[in-house]
Amino acid sequence: MMAKIVTRFGEIEYDPENLLHFPAGLIGLPHLTKFIVMPNKKEGPLFWIQSVDDPAFAFVLTDPTNFFLDYCIVPDSNERQILQIEEGDPCYVLSVVSVPPDQKISINLAAPILYSPKTNMAAQVILENSQHKSKTPLPQPKKAMKHQIISAK
Amino acid sequence: MLVLTRKIGEGIVVGDDISITIVEMKGGTVRIGIDAPRDKKIYRQEVFDRIAEENRDAAKWNMVDLDCLSKNITVSKVK
Numbered sequence: 725m726m727a728k729i730v731t732r733f734g735e736i737e738y739d740p741e742n743l744l745h746f747p748a749g750l751i752g753l754p755h756l757t758k759f760i761v762m763p764n765k766k767e768g769p770l771f772w773i774q775s776v777d778d779p780a781f782a783f784v785l786t787d788p789t790n791f792f793l794d795y796c797i798v799p800d801s802n803e804r805q806i807l808q809i810e811e812g813d814p815c816y817v818l819s820v821v822s823v824p825p826d827q828k829i830s831i832n833l834a835a836p837i838l839y840s841p842k843t844n845m846a847a848q849v850i851l852e853n854s855q856h857k858s859k860t861p862l863p864q865p866k867k868a869m870k871h872q873i874i875s876a877k
Numbered sequence: 878m879l880v881l882t883r884k885i886g887e888g889i890v891v892g893d894d895i896s897i898t899i900v901e902m903k904g905g906t907v908r909i910g911i912d913a914p915r916d917k918k919i920y921r922q923e924v925f926d927r928i929a930e931e932n933r934d935a936a937k938w939n940m941v942d943l944d945c946l947s948k949n950i951t952v953s954k955v956k
Contacts, residue, residue: 752929768950783932783935801915805916820932822935822938823939825939827946829946834928862950
């Protein structure tokens with residue numbers, strides 16, 4: 725049975741069986757536990773998730789290792805418990821991307837989202853004692869610049 | 878807010894499984910020791926508040942800006 729919600733991007737139809745679950749919500753937003761993963765219309769590493777609990781909330785996400793190859797976060801035992809996975813189960817890292825109108829895009833490396841594809845569960849964690857910044861500018865990969873030059877011809 | 882006065886080495890118990898101890902006081906700074914179960918996340922207030930605010934700010938984006946950006950960012954992963 726498909727369900728529908730009205731968001732600020734219009735009406736979205738979704739399968740309630742196929743949601744991304746944040747059992748603890750996001751940091752400071754504990755009520756946002758269920759999200760629709762929105763397929764990427766445009767090509768590229770960015771996609772977005774739409775809250776089902778509060779239609780006002782949607783977040784742009786990306787796989788940070790697209791931009792920072794050595795960025796690696798491993799869930800601890802407590803985080804594995806939230807994600808309902810065992811040690812060694814696959815766990816991916818996603819980051820919240822800020823997309824302001826001035827296009828000064830930044831990525832939050834200080835509060836990554838751990839995601840288990842096995843259980844469709846996710847948890848946002850704060851890396852308190854690390855060098856990672858919450859407003860890290862998103863570097864333009866060299867390939868993308870080349871692509872731009874070509875398409876500008 | 879409950880306000881309690883404590884000396885160095887004294888503590889506070891919160892619920893069944895959290896205890897907080899005053900470890901040291903020096904130059905206007907207080908060092909606090911916290912014993913809590915691992916599943917109780919403990920953050921410095923200002924760090925938590927900043928991430929919470931940035932999450933709320935990150936939710937205020939427009940589709941037109943995302944479309945515009947997605948056009949300009951393409952990634953081919955090199956490992």
